Amino acid sequence: MTELAEPTAPLNKRQRQAAKIADAASGPIGWMLLKILLLAVVDAIALYAAFVLFGQQEWLVLGLVVAVTVLVNYIYFSRKRVPAKYLTPGIIFLIIFQVFTLLYTGYIGFTNYGTGHNGTKDQAISSLLASSQERVEDSATYPVTVVEQFGTYGLLVTDPESGDALLGTAEQPLAEVDADFEGGQAVAVDGWNTLPLAKVFTLSAELEKLSVPFSDDPNDGSLRAPDGQKGYLYVSSLEYDADADTITDTTTGAVYADTGEGAFTAEDGAELLPGWQTTVGFDNFVRAVTDESIRGPLISVTIWTFVFALLSVATTFFLGLLLALVFNNTRMRFRNGYRIILILPYAFPAFLSALVWAGMMNESFGFINQVIFGGADIPWLSDPNLAKVSVLLVNLWLGFPYMFLVCMGALQGIPEDVNEAAVMDGANPWQVFRRIKLPLLLVTVAPLLISSFAFNFNNFNLIYMLTKGGPRFDDVSIPVGHTDILISMVYKVAFTGQSRDYGLASAFTILIFIVVATISIISFRKTKALEELN
């Protein structure tokens, strides 16, 4: 293997390197083994996943996992399908985490998913009944032993009448088991660890919450043992009638029925929460465009998103271009030094810059008011209009270096003879710039301006770190403010505030999706950016 060098043209350093690596790499058998090993790992993971999904009875997902695994094995063992071998890993991730999540977002937009509506109807019923449980007075006391298995706590109960041992967890109703007895009380059972009393005392917070159903019927109530030693029967003040599909409050006599809205509702409109997740058709969209307290902010946020994105591109581009023109003079000294300084804001992680600026712009304690304006109280971030100006200013700081670099590159790409020809023809510098350089520059830079617009359209970090979207609108039902853009509004509706509303947030996402799709299709047509895709 050492004397294989053939008398060809001298190789450059990279080629020699490549040749060396190629020689060092093992032959076809090595590749084959590596491939089989990797596939074995993939198949092992898939097998594990299949077992878990089988246990959970998730047939659809199980089917998908099996299908994909078979496909992957076929692709990599086949002698053909070479492009697929290179594309499969990326496509799998793309489909699961981009395509599927987008479609799923579409689905959630048509549901009431959110706080109070995030489970199935059965879960809602058990949770309702469990939350309104009260101890049955004068009921028997059940001796209890706390046991544990894989981090799940269970109660090992001795029936005071029959003396049988029963075992149950929060998920599994009590069922009879064979246990070891000690002094008439069941103390241990196979497969479960009996917790020593000292340990039980440290678990009081968890034991408070542990409620073991007596049977499959939630109306039978459940057993609770807050001290880990004595259990009592708790029965709900709510009663579920499976035939009529209603819940009756035994203390007030009120009847709540399933009206198709995802919660048990009384005739006067009172709802029992938690409810469950259900599809609500176009409700979220209708709410977004008709409910005054949502429509108002939605419209202002949409307008501001466009204004923000456009002005962001315009301001950064013009400052960047101006600087590029200023620096486009070879006789200027220290050009590279300035250049490095001007790149620094671009290199500083953007989220940190926004947080730092938020501190500097603080109304009463910030550097800008305290030092630069000598103790003034300028509400940089708390006045609706000034906050917008501040956002644009910080974005200018963040974005101009990029435009500067890009314009420098583009200007240097314009051949010098074009300029000279124009000067010969008697054009002044402004005319040369306006009529010749700018159009040529725009050809190169236009796609970047479009992608910069798209970036700022979704510039979540800047908005959220600098102003948190604030100052907040008055009289609105969603936690949205004057500087929020669409993407930060979605985030706040879904994940902040008193209640989470995934359904409404997803409906907003779909609306944004439609807007973005329209813009990108138009801009693609205009720039014909995809023409070179051959």
Add this chain to the structure above:
Amino acid sequence: MSTTDTRTAAPVTVERNLGPRRRSIGAWFADTGWRHVVAIIVSAFALFPLLYVVSASLNPRGTLTGSNQLFSAFGIDSYVRILSDPQNPYGLWFLNTLIIAVVTGASTVFIGALAAYAFSRMRFAGRRIGLVTIVVVQMFPQLLAVVAIFLLMSTLGDWFPAIGLNTHTGLILVYLGGALGVNTYLMYGFFNTLPMELDEAARIDGAGHARIFFTMILPLVAPILAVVALLSFIGTVNEYVIASVMLVDVEQQTLVVGLTKLVANPRYADWSAFSAGAVMAAVPVMILFLFLQRYIVGGLTAGATKG
């Protein structure tokens, strides 16, 4: 022939303009002096927030007001504080961020390079549609689907706790959903600049496609791989939305999530400690960036004009 004419004529005009101007200060100012004035003003604008952070980080006093006098006090107390505060485990956040960003960056480059190789070197049905799809899907940022991602990962976590919410593996998997995208496009453009004759020669010598890819192409495209890795690394370090939704425990969080919470109310925050954390997080990234900036800018412009 007219082009050669202008070429010979141009230097003459330039020199004629230059000659007399060099003598007086006024002329110097008119030519390059004012450029320095602009440059100094803009440099001050660019630098002052950075100087402020560095100054605040060296200030032993913790509050926002205390940080206002630039370089009035020196000390590394705030660095010690941020590194030793058990409530805000900066060291862990840094490590988490590093692990997540490095694994995401490396995997993104690998997966993206595989795809770019296929698109650049092979001709197959659906190739053009595939390329277009990648660009179009990427137009919609992943964070737009954050609700769906959250619910998906929460369900997955019920079945497989190792990749569910609050795990780094799960977060990395979500990020890899974007592995085919703009970055692949950059690489595709670069791969196209390598002559096909290289592949053909190797094939004639008996090399298979995998051998060509791993031992010949990858070393040759190393510069673009480095750039994409860096871009993906920085993007991951900056990513807040999905990380904040997925990583619940303080010990699991990344720098962006942790530091944002640390100064959620700047008035009461330990501002010096935050600044110290910011400086330590930013310096390595900035050094890498400045080393690679020429390639990055080149890559960005090249990719943009193509796509």
